[in-house]
Each structure stands twice: as C-alpha cells, then as structure tokens.
Amino acid sequence: MSDGLAKLIDPWMMVVPVDGGERTQHFPPLVDMLRARVVPDGNQNGGGSAVNTRNVLDVKSLDLLEHIQNVTRAWLQEWRVTVAGELKLDLRGFWDHLHTLHRTEEIDQYMYERLAAYPDAWATSIWDLIEPPIRVSLRGLECTRCGNGKFTNENGDTVDNLIVVWRDGQEPTAECQVRECAAIWVSDTGLEELGNEAGLDIDIVALREARLARHAK
Ligand SMILES: [Zn+2]
Known part of the structure; x- marks a missing residue:
C-alpha cells in the first residue's frame, strides 16, 4: 500500500514538533475526515440544516469527495470489478486490482504509474483542505x-x-x-x-x- 492510500483508508498518525520535543497526533482515515467536512454533524443527528450551513470549504470538500468517488468507480467499472459503494472499500479494490493487472502485465507501465499515483495525490489534496x-x-x-x-x-x-x-x-x-x-x-x-x-x-x-x-x- 502506498503511504497516501494507507492514510485514506486507515487511521494514521503524524509526529509534530512541540516546544522542546515532539508529540504523536492520531487521525482517522482521510476519507472519513473529508466526509465529515461535507456533512459536518454526520447523519446520525438527523439534522437537515447541514446543507444550508455549508461554507466555501465544504463545497471544495464535496467536489473533491465526488471526484475521488467518480474516478475510483469509473476504473472499477472499466475493469469489471464490483463496486462496493463504500469509498474506502472501493479505494482498496482499485489498488488491489491495479496491482493484479500490473503483475499479470495487463496494463502498461506508464498507465500503471499514473494510476498508482492517484491515492497519494488525493491524500495530499484532502490534507491541504484541512491544513492549507x-x-x-x-x-x-x-x-x-x-x-x-x-x-x-x-x-x-x-x-x-x-x-x-x-x-x-x-x-x-x-x-x-x-x-x-x-x-x-x-x-x-x-x-x-x-x-x-x-x-x-x-x-x-x-x-x-x-x-x-x-x-x-
Ligand atoms: Zn500537468
């Protein structure tokens, strides 16, 4: 798994410098962090006001979330792999199938490298919304x-x-x-x-x- 993919689908941590030392900060999967920005309070509360209170950042988050979903699903469909409908599972499926195709030489090296770089770029894009x-x-x-x-x-x-x-x-x-x-x-x-x-x-x-x-x- 690439570093970017791991951060997208699994909890991760980062060591941050603090006065005279360092501290380990724990984060949920980036996909969950991105989704939380799109629906701030989650769906659990049943609150219907989330859409009205969306700010500009949330629109960017929604746009990015949809982009990641669309690209991931389009490739799974192209490869005739079942779409799970849950983004973290689909990202894992995308990654696994991409590597299977690479191992069996059903995808050329250029295409493989291009697609394998997507999760890292997405992880960076999400983090940039959180920490500009x-x-x-x-x-x-x-x-x-x-x-x-x-x-x-x-x-x-x-x-x-x-x-x-x-x-x-x-x-x-x-x-x-x-x-x-x-x-x-x-x-x-x-x-x-x-x-x-x-x-x-x-x-x-x-x-x-x-x-x-x-x-x-
Ligand atoms: Zn360019």
Whole structure:
C-alpha cells in the first residue's frame, strides 16, 4: 500500500514538533475526515440544516469527495470489478486490482504509474483542505507533462497552473493543478529539474522570500 492510500483508508498518525520535543497526533482515515467536512454533524443527528450551513470549504470538500468517488468507480467499472459503494472499500479494490493487472502485465507501465499515483495525490489534496499550505504561483511556466500553463479554478478564474507549495515540515514541491495530470516535483532539486525541463530558471531564493512574506501576514 502506498503511504497516501494507507492514510485514506486507515487511521494514521503524524509526529509534530512541540516546544522542546515532539508529540504523536492520531487521525482517522482521510476519507472519513473529508466526509465529515461535507456533512459536518454526520447523519446520525438527523439534522437537515447541514446543507444550508455549508461554507466555501465544504463545497471544495464535496467536489473533491465526488471526484475521488467518480474516478475510483469509473476504473472499477472499466475493469469489471464490483463496486462496493463504500469509498474506502472501493479505494482498496482499485489498488488491489491495479496491482493484479500490473503483475499479470495487463496494463502498461506508464498507465500503471499514473494510476498508482492517484491515492497519494488525493491524500495530499484532502490534507491541504484541512491544513492549507502556503502557495506561490510560477508565472509563465507550462507543465512539462501536460503542457498547461493556465488552470481554471473552482471559482471559474483562470490562474497560473504551476504552483510551488510549502506544507508544514515538508520539502517544497512544484505542482500541476490539472487533476488529470497532477505532476509533482519534490524539493529544491525537483524545482531545478522542472526549470531545466521547461528551459527556465526558477528563482528558488525569490520563492523562499515570497514564502516568508506570506508567512508574516
Ligand atoms: Zn500537468
């Protein structure tokens, strides 16, 4: 199982630094955390007001939840695997079948790698809704994988597609926001590689300064 898939379907934990030491924080499966944002109080209370009190974040959560469900189910159906209807089970089914196809060489290596990367990208997208990272856009640069320089966000605005993202306690990443592509370059080395592929210098120092400026706000 990939790290992303494990976090999506099983309880997980993270070690966070606290004054003079560290503490282990426990979390439920990310799929459950995402679902809780879509229906804040759960269905148990029978409260009908949840839809009315949805805020912008909840709409993003709903959109992401539906995207993960749709993609997972579409592949299971494509492979003629029974859809369980429960997302965590379906994700497990997606993963298991993908690896069976890979073992029996019924799927090519490119497709296999593309699909196997989905759970990690989804886990990251969910966590970003919960703990929004700092983002700086890479203006004028096209994704070297899908060719998109611009991206239309959930508000219908056209924005720079490639962004540099800093998540707490992690290396910076450059990310393509087009969901079907979701290309990712990790750490300063990755950013340099992206710059080389795109034939442009990425000014890591300037990006760090932009990051610090945002942090100060
Ligand atoms: Zn791309």
